[in-house]
Amino acid sequence: MATSSELGGGDLDTSEKEARIREFRRLCRERGERCTVQRRIILETVLDLDNHPSADQVFDAVADREPGIARTTVYRALDHLARLEVITKACHPGSAVRFDPRTGPHHHLVCLHCNEFVDLDHDAFDGLTIPDTSAYGFEVSDYRVHVRGMCRNCLEKTSKEESK
Amino acid sequence: MATSSELGGGDLDTSEKEARIREFRRLCRERGERCTVQRRIILETVLDLDNHPSADQVFDAVADREPGIARTTVYRALDHLARLEVITKACHPGSAVRFDPRTGPHHHLVCLHCNEFVDLDHDAFDGLTIPDTSAYGFEVSDYRVHVRGMCRNCLEKTSKEESK
DNA sequence: GCTTAAATGCAAATATGTAGCTTTAAAGAT
DNA sequence: ATCTTTAAAGCTACATATTTGCATTTAAGC
Numbered sequence: 009m010a011t012s013s014e015l016g017g018g019d020l021d022t023s024e025k026e027a028r029i030r031e032f033r034r035l036c037r038e039r040g041e042r043c044t045v046q047r048r049i050i051l052e053t054v055l056d057l058d059n060h061p062s063a064d065q066v067f068d069a070v071a072d073r074e075p076g077i078a079r080t081t082v083y084r085a086l087d088h089l090a091r092l093e094v095i096t097k098a099c100h101p102g103s104a105v106r107f108d109p110r111t112g113p114h115h116h117l118v119c120l121h122c123n124e125f126v127d128l129d130h131d132a133f134d135g136l137t138i139p140d141t142s143a144y145g146f147e148v149s150d151y152r153v154h155v156r157g158m159c160r161n162c163l164e165k166t167s168k169e170e171s172k
Numbered sequence: 173m174a175t176s177s178e179l180g181g182g183d184l185d186t187s188e189k190e191a192r193i194r195e196f197r198r199l200c201r202e203r204g205e206r207c208t209v210q211r212r213i214i215l216e217t218v219l220d221l222d223n224h225p226s227a228d229q230v231f232d233a234v235a236d237r238e239p240g241i242a243r244t245t246v247y248r249a250l251d252h253l254a255r256l257e258v259i260t261k262a263c264h265p266g267s268a269v270r271f272d273p274r275t276g277p278h279h280h281l282v283c284l285h286c287n288e289f290v291d292l293d294h295d296a297f298d299g300l301t302i303p304d305t306s307a308y309g310f311e312v313s314d315y316r317v318h319v320r321g322m323c324r325n326c327l328e329k330t331s332k333e334e335s336k
Numbered sequence: 337g338c339t340t341a342a343a344t345g346c347a348a349a350t351a352t353g354t355a356g357c358t359t360t361a362a363a364g365a366t
Numbered sequence: 367a368t369c370t371t372t373a374a375a376g377c378t379a380c381a382t383a384t385t386t387g388c389a390t391t392t393a394a395g396c
Contacts, residue, residue, distance in 0.1 A: 040342090041342075042341095043393080043394095045392095046343085062383085063384080076345085079345095080344080080346080081345070085343090099264050099265045099320070100264075101262065101263045102269065103352060103353065104352095104384090105383090118263060120313075132303070136296055136297060136317070138319060139178055141319070141321075144281075146321055146322070149284075149321040150321075152318045152320065154317075155303070155305070156312070158310070160310065201363095206362050206372095206373060207363095208373090228353095241376090242375065242376045244377080245375055245376070247352090252374095267352075
């Protein structure tokens with residue numbers, strides 16, 4: 009049975025953050041792209057935020073650290089970071105792209121009513137056999153399991169509606 | 173190994189569609205909600221579209237069948253249908269909510285570059301042990317596996333860029 | 337430091353989703 | 367079949383999320 013420690017997402021510690029930033033520099037060099045101050049600040053900010061922020065949420069957080077930064081820059085940088093796979097895009101049921109500082113294998117618990125979206129680690133989901141999609145021309149990088157349902161808040165709201 | 177029949181999503185046949193519409197009527201009655209012509213047309217349209225349409229894509233398709241219909245109505249009806257679980261929201265990495273005519277267990281292949289999103293059936297993904305999330309107050313309804321990576325088109329584009 | 341192209345910043349456009357309010361019509365009662 | 371009630375449709379305006387084009391700045395190699 010699952011333990012409560014499966015749920016929730018911890019922040020990255022300092023050395024892990026530094027390693028990620030070094031990795032980002034390396035990838036930029038390798039591909040002849042630029043490691044600008046903005047991109048670095050944006051990356052650091054995403055690594056500090058743990059709850060799958062949208063681009064605008066990242067923008068708000070970044071604007072505190074680097075007041076002059078443009079919204080567009082944040083959108084473009086996030087896309088760039090995702091292309092480099094230093095962060096990833098999260099698949100979720102809402103409108104607005106979400107970014108995930110975790111790049112390694114893990115899964116998500118997702119509320120289909122309010123789109124709450126939290127990390128979930130669960131051994132039974134790891135090491136599954138991935139289908140062969142080469143005939144389709146698709147290159148698989150990883151997989152994520154979405155456990156879908158309704159969160160506590162939405163359950164309470166729904167039962168209140170019904171008792172009215 | 174996976175066969176190619178795992179990939180792609182077939183349309184629903186006529187009897188399956190009719191059953192789904194009856195189920196919709198039943199749920200509306202049960203809950204004292206209305207089975208309007210618009211909602212029925214919108215449901216039928218989603219059942220006919222197979223590729224996880226956005227609300228606007230549904231609106232365009234519906235507008236052909238029912239010219240006067242308002243965009244807002246489509247947004248609201250899709251939400252309603254998802255609440256009844258006659259259709260579901262799909263989790264994907266783009267901006268814009270996607271709807272899925274398939275309600276039963278199945279999985280998805282998703283391109284993290286262009287957000288292409290196709291159905292995937294794969295035995296190894298079925299019957300997994302779901303973690304116990306009751307302590308968290310979360311009520312699980314089902315799960316989906318997202319196999320993530322890059323589609324043929326994006327692979328080709330990327331390699332072209334590099335050879336420039 | 338100088339050069340150059342990639343990236344930023346800015347402004348405007350587009351895409352996506354929501355709210356308030358009036359009118360229409362679904363569903364049960366008469 | 368008509369009447370009544372109220373949920374839902376339609377319309378307009380607004381809010382949020384994202385993209386695009388272009389002038390300006392700046393990272394990175396010489």
